[in-house]
Amino acid sequence: MALPPSPMQMYAVVGQELKLESYQLRRVDVPEPGVGEVRIAIKCTGVGFADGLLSTGQYQLKPPLPFIPGCEFSGVIDALGPQVINVDIGQPVSAIAMGGGFAEYAVVPQASLTRLPNGMGFAEAAVCWVDYTTALHALRDRGRVRPDETVLVLGAAGGLGQAAIQIARLLGARVIAAASSLAKRETALKLGAWQVLEYTDSSWTEQLKALTEGRGVDVIFDPVGGAGLETAFRRLAWGGRHLVLGFAGGTIPALPTNLPLLKGGSLIGVDVRQFDLYQPLEAAEARAELAQLIAAKRLQPETGRRFTMAQFAEALAASLDRQRIGKTVLEISSS
Template identity: 40%
Template sequence: MKAILCKEFGTPDKLCLEEVDTPVAGNNQVLIDIYVASTNFPDTLQIDGKYQIRPPMPFIPGSEVAGIVEAVGPDVTKLKVGDRVMAACGIGAYADKVLSVVETVRILPAKMDMRAAACFNVVYGTSYYALKQRAQLKQGETLLVLGAGGGVGLSAVELGKVMGARVIAAASSEEKLEAAKQAGADELINYSDGELKQKVKDLTGGRGADVVYDPVGGDLFHQASRAVAWDGRILIIGFASGEIPAYKVNLALLKSTSVVGVFWGAWTGQFPDQNHQNFAELFEMYEKGSIKPLISKAFPLAGTSEALFSLMQRKALGKVVIEMKQES
């Protein structure tokens, strides 16, 4: 099979496309014939050796796919050949086929196409866990989403609306803000002028946001953490800006603020039943038409480097996918 290999840590141009042996499904594993793989910012960190988990070299990057089960391991009974599935495979997605353990694989709702399925797991899994379990977002509260035109950001905008919040979407360009508006955002802030804090205060009558969803970090975190309402929660999603900000804890004291960590992948391993329940609810939202990933660009497997660069260069709108084949 064809696969993208990471043989040394670095930028996406170091990746190479090669022919490798097709893996064989062992116990508790299925082999998935990949139709679409999604790109996620953590993939850019993983190939650069900056992610929490460092797989042994060489490895095939890419953490989530949609496709059809081609083979099942000897003891697998929950899934069968021919099932249409999505999988949070961890690594191995940028290839024709991937092995995934049974617990990370979900059968698709009938109406879900392969592109949407490939982009579902990570963004909605992360954002729903963040807003529901971690922030306990309530109806009528104000949710401020940073990086609102990106992958996890747009999903947080959609879910915030479903959960009954007033959503302020903040991003660096009008194109990204238009995407957030289409996803349901009530208010839009272009923060490219460096005035995020004041604009949030203006939109909230000086009160600030009840919940801040921050996948960006850096200066935007500093500004947002000063535009939080009493009893506010700041969700630490990630640091796409490259800067992990330091927090002055006197700010927490002054406004009774909670700074709340979010590591969805680790949580799913510890609380699989809660995660399954979240996905049952997310699939229901999808089937009702309340949520749907925006896929702005599809690359072939050979274009994986270019796709990952588009994330690093802040050019990606919503989700960018790698498409191996299309469903007939």
């Protein structure tokens, strides 16, 4: 009797525990696509702050073990499962998943794919869809940003902050970008921010008040949280909206509930994972719209530091570095 063929193997970064020191580069079996799934030969994987949190057990959801990090990646379709239509082997795509990107191959549902716009590189495609979909959903769908409103972007030089600056400008808003270093503020200005603030300066909210002539801002885009949430909320204009996108500041704050009453304001949560889960059609439409905007050069995703697969530990550590500008890229394959 003939023996069944041995499964193909690949290199993947695998953690047996949710600790940075647990992750190792290992040889594991290449996954096979099931019904409605495709396999991607990965070229690049984006590594943002949320990836660092997820990989170290600090995210709001704990992934199953063993865990392969990497929630956003790009490459070419390598194999098709049953009932997959309208895509071809060899087609350049990117995908969003709850892990799997720190590997040479990954299997994802066809619905998670985004075709790469003409001229877009694999590195750029690996860092933009989570951040830009989040920013578009947050500012347009949840924040209802209108032309000539003022948007305050906190954490403005991270991947999510950079996306927010560009999306807010497309919606016709004025952007005030808050960032902790000169290099970050210069980045925000290059992306089109109207004004910049150093929010580690104790007088930053007074500066914000002066910039808005005492009125306050209409929308706050806040992936930082921490003690600054209440401080920022107090600078909302009447009827303002404070968008909560995460807690890069390290703590989950409490807000006195009299403040929304006094401001006529709203505290609004934004979670792109649940946007994909509960509104998959709208999420796919948002990514298709973003692809058109990128192809037309109206949006310009920027990559941060780049690492090879052998440097995966440095890439994970860099994702948690609050001095980071942009989203880190792990280069899985150059072929």
